[in-house]
Amino acid sequence: MKDFSEKQRNIINAAIELIAEKGIQQLTIKNLSKKIGTAEGAIYRHFDSKFEILVGILKLFRQNKDEALQNLKTKEKSSLQKIESLLSARFRQFSENPAIASVIFSEEIFQNEKSLANEVYEIMVESQKGIETIILNGQSQKQIREDISAEQLTLLITGALRLLVTQWRLSEFSFDLQTEGQKLWKSIYKIVTK
Amino acid sequence: MKDFSEKQRNIINAAIELIAEKGIQQLTIKNLSKKIGTAEGAIYRHFDSKFEILVGILKLFRQNKDEALQNLKTKEKSSLQKIESLLSARFRQFSENPAIASVIFSEEIFQNEKSLANEVYEIMVESQKGIETIILNGQSQKQIREDISAEQLTLLITGALRLLVTQWRLSEFSFDLQTEGQKLWKSIYKIVTK
DNA sequence: AAATAAAGTGAGCGCTCACTCACATATTAA
């Protein structure tokens, strides 16, 4: 699994932005080259096919997720603090790069190709497993209520996170995501600590 | 706003199934006519354009939502019972018609066209307003906790519902949605009643 | 400075797309 060159990252970022702006159906090589400011053919010096660009987007998302989870493990924090960190890091990332917010929870984009759809699902499951593990830890340390399973709490937390981001996007970023994200965290805190 | 003819409903349902199976990019007039068993041209006797078929899908979703909310108003139930009814009705609907589950929460399908994307957002907001109203009622009757706003509780409930359905779809319907839906309701019940 | 490699260019290829239209067939009205 090699890393991307600078040009490749440019192309991937432009692709994410294009999808965010116009939807997957407008992610064409022509539009992509226009966005980057090169001829169409140039793209094929860096990617074998359009498919590989989509693969690249998912690879980037997977890296982000791995980094976020890895980052937490090194720190000395309580389970609740870890969850708060994860959430606020997410909201910050999306605020700084709204295009990612528009693509990362849109599984439909990759539904065209079976192998991509599967990758999307795997990333989602792994990401939630990370949160579930933190919650399980919090439960065994009696910081998080135990009358609701870690799986269910994860579903509630992740679901709300996703929906909030989706609303932010569909409303054309009409509210401050980080502010609303903090509100959400306060609610989650009340709920998980009972 | 006229109702659809039988042929039009056939076409809309086939379109939903196609999107569910192969993604929006495979919703082509050729594939659609193959699915229905007619020639391509026949479709244009019932819809002016492919765009109008997408509009039709959204119209159907809006009708479903309106009916579900209207249905509840007539019944004599507590707020908590109403929410449970809403959720279980949803899960039943999706179990019986998985294709709808695959499309209804995939907002990016309609992202291609600004007017459609807006419609999608409106339906979402209205749907949540319905739940929020029920929760507000439950709060004023002291059946639902008041230390978390109705808006936030709606976000948590709706988010979890959506995510559960999405997981069910991405896992290729690998678990029983209604069973998991009941589990979710039990968790939600514990949370909202404190 | 010359040679080699890497990156960019854009016309053009085969293909699929949404959609049209002249015609055929089925349904309803007179």
Add this chain to the structure above:
DNA sequence: TTAATATGTGAGTGAGCGCTCACTTTATTT
């Protein structure tokens, strides 16, 4: 029964798609 209307058919149209390739330009190595 005939006329009128609605519906179905499928080859055809121009446009746009992903992608290729002969060629040019830029960067790197000798």
